[in-house]
Amino acid sequence: MFELVLHHRYDRPGAEDLSGHRNHGYGAPRRGAGSAQGAGAALFDGATDRVFVPPSPTLTRPGGLRADLTVYLEEYGHRRTLLEGYLSFAFGVEGNGALGASIYRSMEWGGIQSRPHLVPLGRWVHVTFVYTDDGAMALVMDGELVAEGYRRLGTAQGVYWPFGLNIGAWPDGDQRMWKGRIEEVMLWRTTPDRTEASP
Template identity: 85%
Template sequence: MFELVLHHRYDRPGAEDLSGRGNHGYGAPGRGEGREAGTGAALFDGTTDRVFVPPSPALTRSGGIRADLTVNLEEYVHRRTLIEGYLSFALGVEGDGALGASIYQNMEWGGIQSRPGLVPLGRWVHVTFVYTDDGAMALTMDGELVAEGYGGLGPAQGIHWPFGLNIGAWPDGDQRMWKGRIEEVMLWRTAPNGTKAPL
């Protein structure tokens, strides 16, 4: 089974980890309106805004991954990072509007992508990336399967220092930055007992 290791809700300032695992975020994106009138979300400017989460034991262990995010994108232009664990995994939107995700293993990245133009501009969507211990990958948007594949890469590596986990940004620098809003982020890893979770 998967185990929840990070849960951020940006309907209020700050990035407190609601999972109880202590994976709090650091950074100061602006404030924007959430999905519902009167609610809030983090507003990323596409240039420098990010939420950084230092690697903890729950994040640095290897295994399967599930990432769930509720997001609203303002523009494509180039790849926009939603969430990326340094030398582990990445989920984002390509410059052509495709939803894409990848895993880093054996000194290379391998992943899957949806069709171009899938992710709309200016509309809230819920996106999910699942990678199981045996290499099966799946991407969904609003509950619909949009891409799947088999990487055969084995368990995903744990998230590494010095760049850790980044939300809304490429870990290595101010590139591939998210431009738009993010309301909620949930990250799951394979539970320590090693039981696999279904897609």
């Protein structure tokens, strides 16, 4: 079963975790307009803006995962990171506009991508990445399945120190940065009994 371990909404100052697991973020960017009237979002400049979440017991435990984000992309790049856990998983938009995600196991990355030019510029979208304990992977945009696959990678590793979980940036440095807005981030990890179910 999946357990919600991180929930950020950027319509308020800071990056408070609403899940109850205290996975608060640091370095929250400036705020701007969100997807609906009165909604707010974090602005990412594509150069230095990021939200950093330190590793915690719920982030460092291994298992399947699900990530849901509401985002607005302003410009393509080499790669635009949505959410990445250091030595664990990565989720973002490739330079050709494909939605992509991967898992790190046994010194290698394995993942899936949608078709090119899927993620639009200048429009709000809701994107989801799911990886189950048995290796099934899926990408969804606005409720539509856009890629699926199976990788014999085993259980996804937990997020490692020193770089932890990063929203809008590659953990290792100011590269692959998100340029646009992020309104909401939700991250689930499988509970220790490893029984898969939808949240």
